Amino acid sequence: MCLHPELIPPVPEITAKVAKAAFPKGNKYMRLRDELGAFYQDEEFAQLYPNQGQSAIAPWRLVMILIMQFLENLSDRQTADAVRGRIDWKYALSLELEDDGFNFSVLSEFRDRLITGGSSQQILDKMLAKFGDLGLLKSRGKARTDSTHILAIVKELTKLEHLEETLKSALNTLAQVAPTWLERMVSIDWYERYGQKVGYSRKTRTAEEKEAKAIEIGTDGFYLLDAIYHETTPDAIRQIQAVEVLRQVWLQQYYAPTEGTVLLRTEKDGPPNATRIFSPYETEARKSIKRSTKWTGYKVHLTETCEEDLPHLITHVETTVATTQDSTVLPSIHQALAEKEILPQQHLVDMGYTSAQLIVSSQQEYDIDLFGPVAVNAQWQAKEEAGFDLFSFRVNWKRKVVYCPQGKRSQSWKNSHDAYGKPTIHIEFHKSDCSSCPVRARCTRAPVNPRGLTLMIQADYEALNNARARQKTAEFNQEYSLRSGIEGTISQGIRGFNLRKCRYIGLEKTRLQHTLTAAAMNLERIYAWLEEIPLAQTRRSHFEKMAHRKLAT
Numbered sequence: 020m021c022l023h024p025e026l027i028p029p030v031p032e033i034t035a036k037v038a039k040a041a042f043p044k045g046n047k048y049m050r051l052r053d054e055l056g057a058f059y060q061d062e063e064f065a066q067l068y069p070n071q072g073q074s075a076i077a078p079w080r081l082v083m084i085l086i087m088q089f090l091e092n093l094s095d096r097q098t099a100d101a102v103r104g105r106i107d108w109k110y111a112l113s114l115e116l117e118d119d120g121f122n123f124s125v126l127s128e129f130r131d132r133l134i135t136g137g138s139s140q141q142i143l144d145k146m147l148a149k150f151g152d153l154g155l156l157k158s159r160g161k162a163r164t165d166s167t168h169i170l171a172i173v174k175e176l177t178k179l180e181h182l183e184e185t186l187k188s189a190l191n192t193l194a195q196v197a198p199t200w201l202e203r204m205v206s207i208d209w210y211e212r213y214g215q216k217v218g219y220s221r222k223t224r225t226a227e228e229k230e231a232k233a234i235e236i237g238t239d240g241f242y243l244l245d246a247i248y249h250e251t252t253p254d255a256i257r258q259i260q261a262v263e264v265l266r267q268v269w270l271q272q273y274y275a276p277t278e279g280t281v282l283l284r285t286e287k288d289g290p291p292n293a294t295r296i297f298s299p300y301e302t303e304a305r306k307s308i309k310r311s312t313k314w315t316g317y318k319v320h321l322t323e324t325c326e327e328d329l330p331h332l333i334t335h336v337e338t339t340v341a342t343t344q345d346s347t348v349l350p351s352i353h354q355a356l357a358e359k360e361i362l363p364q365q366h367l368v369d370m371g372y373t374s375a376q377l378i379v380s381s382q383q384e385y386d387i388d389l390f391g392p393v394a395v396n397a398q399w400q401a402k403e404e405a406g407f408d409l410f411s412f413r414v415n416w417k418r419k420v421v422y423c424p425q426g427k428r429s430q431s432w433k434n435s436h437d438a439y440g441k442p443t444i445h446i447e448f449h450k451s452d453c454s455s456c457p458v459r460a461r462c463t464r465a466p467v468n469p470r471g472l473t474l475m476i477q478a479d480y481e482a483l484n485n486a487r488a489r490q491k492t493a494e495f496n497q498e499y500s501l502r503s504g505i506e507g508t509i510s511q512g513i514r515g516f517n518l519r520k521c522r523y524i525g526l527e528k529t530r531l532q533h534t535l536t537a538a539a540m541n542l543e544r545i546y547a548w549l550e551e552i553p554l555a556q557t558r559r560s561h562f563e564k565m566a567h568r569k570l571a572t
């Protein structure tokens with residue numbers, strides 16, 4: 020099978036000859052190169068080299084090298100060695116046999132350029148565009164999305180260690196950048212407290228000692244910040260990142276009710292995890308918890324196609340901090356897929372991504388059927404079999420009237436807003452109807468007041484009602500079973516591509532890591548598809564299989 024031979028740029032003759040002798044049956048990179056040709060053009064990355072002209076190594080090659088690095092989970096040094104020494108890499112990269120490669124530091128410098136040049140996303144987008152041209156990807160099919168937690172490169176610190184490390188980090192940077200200024204500001208006892216390898220905070224034992232140390236560290240930190248923000252201090256010192264981190268952490272952890280008093284905030288008084296800094300060396304990682312999993316870092320959302328007759332390709336990667344809710348990410352996933360012109364017709368997701376508003380907006384803005392279970396009704400009336408929940412009432416939207424299960428007509432219909440500003444409608448029934456109602460106990464627990472209802476706007480109400488009805492059908496269960504394939508993709512990412520752990524520090528670099536991982540996984544999948552290697556089935560435990568059989572009957 021040859022997909023597009025005319026797109027293949029020439030591999031040097033001698034490289035091709037030696038590679039074919041070394042791999043008479045071919046190998047992964049050689050096959051991909053022969054079948055797919057080049058994904059990237061230098062001009063697509065020209066903006067990364069605005070001042071000094073082009074890099075000594077062609078940008079298209081550097082992008083491919085980064086993807087191949089992720090395909091094999093190599094370090095930068097190992098990657099540079101592979102470019103220098105492996106014939107299949109030379110073949111894939113069209114390098115002369117005697118090409119002696121580059122210093123490994125080039126890779127880190129190129130990654131920085133990709134991030135500052137805003138070109139990270141292009142790596143996956145150009146690849147997908149090529150797959151689209153080759154007929155391996157189509158829009159308006161089926162897609163599925165799920166997320167997983169990502170562990171930041173960060174040591175778990177106690178509160179006291181965190182405070183000490185933050186102050187030490189600021190002192191270390193000041194000692195490098197402004198040593199003379201720092202020497203003038205600190206007394207000799209600071210060197211004893213913060214200049215030792217073993218943490219000053221680790222020598223404490225009891226809770227009282229720990230609190231006293233925290234206050235002492237806090238007082239020192241405030242003294243340093245006062246000096247930094249004094250009018251005679253050069254402005255450049257205030258621009259140092261570690262200084263800004265110190266300022267933020269001190270704001271989050273301490274307060275000063277009166278001048279000269281420093282107090283530690285309690286956990287309850289502190290900022291939410293979404294804004295709280297947990298390490299001075301990884302300031303963007305956040306702590307979160309999902310069911311039994313607690314972690315510090317990020318979250319990645321993978322979206323992939325799931326057509327029966329085409330390779331399953333990752334079409335979008337969204338990396339967020341750990342505290343971001345799945346549902347808030349869905350609109351940006353749809354927007355990104357729309358920009359790439361690969362929107363699905365049906366998008367299979369779990370309950371974390373569904374809500375009445377998202378079902379409606381997905382349909383109205385992108386013509387997508389957001390296909391997943393919606394949250395169960397949390398009202399007590401819905402939990403009790405005989406109770407009258409919201410959907411037991413009949414709504415006449417035109418006349419702005421609601422009829423209760425006893426056939427009584429509502430008394431009032433008022434437009435309102437919920438705590439998040441979403442429009443709602445407040446309904447109330449007649450007191451006289453409810454007080455004499457023979458089934459009142461099934462409807463309201465209010466001792467005196469009549470039954471009241473809070474309705475969503477019509478489109479949301481109907482979408483939710485329809486989704487709830489749909490998810491009770493056997494057809495739903497059958498179609499929805501396709502979603503579980505994304506769990507296999509996440510598992511492949513974790514086991515084969517080290518997706519679970521950050522390779523780099525910071526959100527943007529982690530985003531680049533995930534984009535490169537997705538590009539590498541796509542190449543692996545295309546290769547498996549070319550080689551007709553069957554897809555691995557999602558593994559199920561014996562009990563899961565039994566549950567599946569029982570639930571299907």
Ligand code: SF4
Nearest residue numbers: 423452453456462470
């Ligand atoms: S309590 Fe009021 S709203 Fe509820 S069923 Fe009885 S009459 Fe209708």
